[in-house]
Amino acid sequence: MTQDQDTCLCPTPWPRLAAVIEQCEYTVTPAPAHSPTSALYLAHCAVCQTPYTRPWRRIPPTGPADIQAAGLIEHPERHRARSESTKNLGTRKYPQQG
Numbered sequence: 001m002t003q004d005q006d007t008c009l010c011p012t013p014w015p016r017l018a019a020v021i022e023q024c025e026y027t028v029t030p031a032p033a034h035s036p037t038s039a040l041y042l043a044h045c046a047v048c049q050t051p052y053t054r055p056w057r058r059i060p061p062t063g064p065a066d067i068q069a070a071g072l073i074e075h076p077e078r079h080r081a082r083s084e085s086t087k088n089l090g091t092r093k094y095p096q097q098g
């Protein structure tokens with residue numbers, strides 16, 4: 001057993017890895033070498049939250065939920081809130097100059 005497997009508190013060490021990158025959580029997987037992203041951000045066990053200090057890489061989004069979670073498409077509720085907040089832009093009345 002390696003030192004990393006000893007630190008994960010799960011019955012099966014490292015069942016699922018995740019990394020938080022700019023407030024979005026991504027599913028990641030072990031990699032043979034560090035990538036620029038794994039050099040900047042720390043992954044962790046998604047179950048017990050133990051930091052994973054070895055190299056990892058992001059798993060590309062595969063479905064609509066993954067793509068939405070990655071911020072590549074906008075959630076409908078967020079879009080609705082944004083459109084409501086900008087509904088009256090450009091309708092402001094300016095006083096007549098004269």
